[in-house]
Amino acid sequence: MKLLVTGGAGYVGSVVVSHLVAAGHAVTVLDDLSTGHADAVPAGAALVVATLRTGAAALLADGSFDAVLHFAAKSVTGESVARPGHYWDQNLGESLALFDAMRQSGVRRIVFSSTAATYGDPEHTPIRETDPTRPVSPYGATKLAIDTVLASYAELHGFGAVSLRYFNVAGAHAGLGERHEPETHLIANVLAVPMGRGGEVSLFGSDYPTPDGTCVRDYIHVADLAAAHLLALDACEPGRHRIYNLGSGSGHSVKEVIDMCRQVTGHRIPVALRPRRQGDPAVLVASSEKILRELGWRAERDLAAMVHDAWTYARRTS
Numbered sequence: 001m002k003l004l005v006t007g008g009a010g011y012v013g014s015v016v017v018s019h020l021v022a023a024g025h026a027v028t029v030l031d032d033l034s035t036g037h038a039d040a041v042p043a044g045a046a047l048v049v050a051t052l053r054t055g056a057a058a059l060l061a062d063g064s065f066d067a068v069l070h071f072a073a074k075s076v077t078g079e080s081v082a083r084p085g086h087y088w089d090q091n092l093g094e095s096l097a098l099f100d101a102m103r104q105s106g107v108r109r110i111v112f113s114s115t116a117a118t119y120g121d122p123e124h125t126p127i128r129e130t131d132p133t134r135p136v137s138p139y140g141a142t143k144l145a146i147d148t149v150l151a152s153y154a155e156l157h158g159f160g161a162v163s164l165r166y167f168n169v170a171g172a173h174a175g176l177g178e179r180h181e182p183e184t185h186l187i188a189n190v191l192a193v194p195m196g197r198g199g200e201v202s203l204f205g206s207d208y209p210t211p212d213g214t215c216v217r218d219y220i221h222v223a224d225l226a227a228a229h230l231l232a233l234d235a236c237e238p239g240r241h242r243i244y245n246l247g248s249g250s251g252h253s254v255k256e257v258i259d260m261c262r263q264v265t266g267h268r269i270p271v272a273l274r275p276r277r278q279g280d281p282a283v284l285v286a287s288s289e290k291i292l293r294e295l296g297w298r299a300e301r302d303l304a305a306m307v308h309d310a311w312t313y314a315r316r317t318s
């Protein structure tokens with residue numbers, strides 16, 4: 001297929017592009033490099049540097065693309081609380097421009113990066129796709145709004161759309177990994193300590209109602225995530241919007257993640273206890289039964305593999 005990948009110079013997008021190229025697809029990346037890196041775009045894919053508003057319509061105009069994978073977004077929860085207008089503009093506004101360009105050029109298949117943040121504070125664990133969506137941050141609200149637009153465009157404009165709700169993405173693959181500046185994600189921050197960038201890792205809150213008092217998350221390897229995108233692409237069906245959670249079904253606490261990083265790196269990794277971070281739910285764990293049942297996908301790699309691969313990547317890129 002001929003594919004347009006928005007945000008393909010970012011962490012998750014670049015790993016998915018490497019899988020798409022390996023599977024024989026022709027890939028064009030559209031990315032404004034606001035948080036991505038031109039050198040993360042895998043060999044074999046073309047890069048167009050522009051925003052969705054300025055670049056999508058011209059790229060899609062000739063009607064030759066078969067589908068879009070839409071990763072481009074601003075995705076730092078805390079920043080979204082400080083700058084909600086920026087998040088609505090960048091996430092919903094830019095997505096509407098992309099969907100409009102798709103509609104005008106007749107491209108109707110799309111796989112979208114949604115998020116566990118659409119659920120907010122869950123009523124029970126594990127979270128199913130049918131559970132209530134009550135986001136607690138502007139970031140989660142913008143992503144839920146985009147899911148809603150896709151449902152509407154599927155019904156009214158014949159889009160075949162799949163929203164993949166990622167839980168906590170981690171690990172590295174094919175020499176591609178996390179390079180966010182500043183970094184907010186736990187595993188990358190913990191590994192920065194043995195890499196010599198900071199003497200201790202901040203642990204945000206140890207008084208949560210969890211077994212060891214720290215937040216529990218469902219970590220998923222970025223290569224497992226990439227595999228799900230290839231299945232989702234084949235599952236795009238005109239007139240339908242499907243939503244799938246992507247997680248492993250089991251949770252790890254922040255303390256467990258830090259211990260795993262100690263084990264893998266052999267470094268003692270000092271911890272500084274800090275107050276809770278605003279907007280962090282205590283437990284987020286996915287039920288991924290729906291995508292197993294319907295598309296045959298399940299997470300294959302465990303936390304040890306994620307930390308090991310992230311550590312290999314960190315050392316290689318230092």
Ligand SMILES: NC(=O)c1ccc[n+]([C@@H]2O[C@H](COP(=O)([O-])OP(=O)(O)OC[C@H]3O[C@@H](n4cnc5c(N)ncnc54)[C@H](O)[C@@H]3O)[C@@H](O)[C@H]2O)c1
Nearest residue numbers: 007009010011012032033034035036051052072073075169
């Ligand atoms: N990393 C996670 O744990 C996680 C979890 C849930 C959902 N997600 C979603 O997955 C997607 C990818 O996340 P990531 O961690 O790779 O983020 P990232 O910041 O590394 O990648 C996003 C990419 O989009 C580009 N971009 C942003 N706004 C753009 C715009 N308006 N026009 C063109 N390009 C633009 C950036 O330059 C960057 O290359 C995002 O949509 C994010 O919300 C990520």
Ligand SMILES: O=c1ccn([C@@H]2O[C@H](COP(=O)(O)OP(=O)(O)O[C@H]3O[C@H](CO)[C@@H](O)[C@H](O)[C@H]3O)[C@@H](O)[C@H]2O)c(=O)[nH]1
Nearest residue numbers: 115116117167168184185186189202203204215277280284
């Ligand atoms: O330096 C750090 C970084 C994080 N944490 C904690 O670690 C946990 C995980 O945090 P982080 O890695 O920032 O991920 P989340 O905030 O859970 O968010 C990620 O996972 C969500 C889905 O579960 C997605 O919606 C988001 O886009 C994605 O950033 C949370 O309890 C944080 O408070 C720390 O204690 N210290």
